[in-house]
Amino acid sequence: MPEVQLAVETAVVSSREPLGPGFWRIALRCPRIARAAGPAQYVATDLPGPFAVRLPLGIWTVDGDEFTLLFREWGERTAQLSRVMPGTEISVIGPLGNSFSIPAPGSHATIVAGGVGVVPFWLLGRALIKAGVQTRVLLGARTKAMLIGAAELRDLGLTLDTCTDDGTAGQKGTVLDLLRDQGPVDMLYGCGPPAMLRALCEHANAAKIPCQISMEETFGCSMGTCWGCVVPVRRGCTQATGYPRAPDERRPYDLSRICTDGTVYSASDVEWL
Amino acid sequence: MGVDMSVHIGPAILKNPVIAASGCYNRGAEYARVTEIGEYGAITIKSITSKPRLGNSMPRVIPVPGGLLNAIGLQGPGIDHFLAHDAREIAAVPTAIIASVAGFSVAEFAAVAVRMNGLPNVIAIELDVSCPNVDREGECFAESAAAIGEVVRAVKATAKLPVIAKLTPNVSDLRSIAVAAEAAGADAISLINAVRGMVIDTTRARPWLANGTGGLTGPAIRPIAVLAVWEVARAVRIPIIGMGGIETARDALEFMFAGATAVSVGTANFRDPDVARKINAGLRGEAARRGFASVSALTGLANPEFAGVRVSR
Numbered sequence: 001m002p003e004v005q006l007a008v009e010t011a012v013v014s015s016r017e018p019l020g021p022g023f024w025r026i027a028l029r030c031p032r033i034a035r036a037a038g039p040a041q042y043v044a045t046d047l048p049g050p051f052a053v054r055l056p057l058g059i060w061t062v063d064g065d066e067f068t069l070l071f072r073e074w075g076e077r078t079a080q081l082s083r084v085m086p087g088t089e090i091s092v093i094g095p096l097g098n099s100f101s102i103p104a105p106g107s108h109a110t111i112v113a114g115g116v117g118v119v120p121f122w123l124l125g126r127a128l129i130k131a132g133v134q135t136r137v138l139l140g141a142r143t144k145a146m147l148i149g150a151a152e153l154r155d156l157g158l159t160l161d162t163c164t165d166d167g168t169a170g171q172k173g174t175v176l177d178l179l180r181d182q183g184p185v186d187m188l189y190g191c192g193p194p195a196m197l198r199a200l201c202e203h204a205n206a207a208k209i210p211c212q213i214s215m216e217e218t219f220g221c222s223m224g225t226c227w228g229c230v231v232p233v234r235r236g237c238t239q240a241t242g243y244p245r246a247p248d249e250r251r252p253y254d255l256s257r258i259c260t261d262g263t264v265y266s267a268s269d270v271e272w273l
Numbered sequence: 274m275g276v277d278m279s280v281h282i283g284p285a286i287l288k289n290p291v292i293a294a295s296g297c298y299n300r301g302a303e304y305a306r307v308t309e310i311g312e313y314g315a316i317t318i319k320s321i322t323s324k325p326r327l328g329n330s331m332p333r334v335i336p337v338p339g340g341l342l343n344a345i346g347l348q349g350p351g352i353d354h355f356l357a358h359d360a361r362e363i364a365a366v367p368t369a370i371i372a373s374v375a376g377f378s379v380a381e382f383a384a385v386a387v388r389m390n391g392l393p394n395v396i397a398i399e400l401d402v403s404c405p406n407v408d409r410e411g412e413c414f415a416e417s418a419a420a421i422g423e424v425v426r427a428v429k430a431t432a433k434l435p436v437i438a439k440l441t442p443n444v445s446d447l448r449s450i451a452v453a454a455e456a457a458g459a460d461a462i463s464l465i466n467a468v469r470g471m472v473i474d475t476t477r478a479r480p481w482l483a484n485g486t487g488g489l490t491g492p493a494i495r496p497i498a499v500l501a502v503w504e505v506a507r508a509v510r511i512p513i514i515g516m517g518g519i520e521t522a523r524d525a526l527e528f529m530f531a532g533a534t535a536v537s538v539g540t541a542n543f544r545d546p547d548v549a550r551k552i553n554a555g556l557r558g559e560a561a562r563r564g565f566a567s568v569s570a571l572t573g574l575a576n577p578e579f580a581g582v583r584v585s586r
Contacts, residue, residue, distance in 0.1 A: 225299040
């Protein structure tokens with residue numbers, strides 16, 4: 001993939017719509033980022049108000065000069081973003097972070113998404129279809145109202161299986177239950193809550209299936225300078241800082257900045273502590 | 274008439290008075306992707322310790338209104354790896370470098386600082402004697418006049434570069450600490466480091482940060498920092514680098530009027546990567562409006578008991 005130059009851009013809000021209880025989709029007009037965005041990449045948004053750092057949000061869909069953000073309202077900043085009116089200008093830095101890699105044409109891939117962890121998978125699904133990869137999506141949530149993004153993924157032409165913890169939509173159970181029920185594949189992709197990602201990685205590593213996950217943490221700078229969002233990774237992993245080990249250092253892992261070296265990691269590289 | 278933007282930090286001369294603060298800019302490369310990092314008069318690199326450090330557990334940061342609470346815990350490569358792998362990167366940065374040094378003993382500070390001698394592009398050492406996020410078994414050098422004197426003397430004995438002591442506001446008598454640093458030979462004072470704070474996760478009923486406590490940065494701490502500069506500027510003659518929540522030229526002016534010769538910008542980069550250029554433009558404009566030939570003439574204007582060296586207007 002060619003190196004894409006980052007930039008600070010002014011994006012204009014073109015629409016805003018609720019997608020369910022506490023879930024929102026905002027469309028932003030910003031041609032450069034819309035055209036450059038890869039699967040799992042995100043933008044750092046600068047919202048007006050008292051917060052001192054940018055709010056990072058994953059890119060959901062793109063359409064011409066526009067891209068959308070799909071997010072769950074869970075704190076003051078996401079609440080503020082959910083009230084932003086069309087026409088508002090928002091400073092965004094992006095596209096940030098690395099991307100999923102795509103397997104060879106004709107191979108089989110399964111995407112495992114939990115809740116709002118569906119966000120990176122519209123762009124990935126589109127890329128997999130374009131690459132001729134047979135793709136199935138397993139989408140899970142706590143309850144029916146939180147099962148978002150399914151329609152957009154089906155519109156791409158992807159095959160979806162859904163599940164909910166309470167059985168109000170799809171199969172009752174988790175995406176890991178769905179995953180265990182299906183046959184072997186060449187590549188797994190995952191994004192969702194940490195417990196789900198850990199179970200997915202353990203499944204993939206045990207079955208020796210290549211697996212890439214997009215991780216999340218609370219970011220500070222979103223630019224790789226503050227070291228606030230690190231994840232333990234296998235020593236020697238190319239996404240690690242690669243520092244030497246201190247003589248008294250017993251922790252057998254390196255650290256990697258999720259915001260800049262990630263957010264995508266190979267399941268075989270992540271150390272779950 | 275042009276305004277001379279250069280400032281003197283002891284024997285070191287900066288092309289302008291706006292510095293990137295330690296811990297917020299790594300070594301510049303990340304922000305070079307989106308802005309001209311040479312707009313800074315200097316970049317203070319993330320603190321270097323004697324040994325490699327992995328730092329604190331996650332979570333390490335939590336944004337709050339007006340700031341960012343962090344407890345990174347001095348993650349870093351250690352001086353050997355830094356010299357072997359990073360010195361070339363430092364030399365290529367298109368502005369001056371201030372090398373931040375952190376340690377857990379007087380000997381460690383001195384041992385790391387002396388190895389910065391002769392590094393291309395490095396114009397000064399900043400002693401991070403006030404990081405709020407590492408366990409020193411109760412000891413923080415910048416909390417005691419005797420301890421900071423000892424560290425500064427030890428470093429000055431072997432370091433060839435000017436030495437800046439970075440102080441914390443989390444003390445009852447900041448002036449005596451600053452006076453002790455000056456008496457021990459410090460070439461400049463920088464203040465303030467992050468202010469100790471805590472956020473509690475009310476869902477899990479425990480502190481948000483894995484470290485428990487953290488250091489608060491950002492505009493929330495600015496009035497604390499302005500007062501700290503004001504007080505120290507009345508007590509020492511050496512230059513002061515003021516920092517704490519500076520986001521605009523107006524904010525920077527507060528610090529210079531209180532007595533700072535230069536200012537550092539940290540957290541504000543996270544929101545506006547172009548902040549150094551804007552602050553420099555604003556300071557230049559302010560000096561010009563007042564008919565000053567030098568930006569340094571702004572220093573101490575609001576502080577009648579400013580004890581430093583006044584620059585002629």
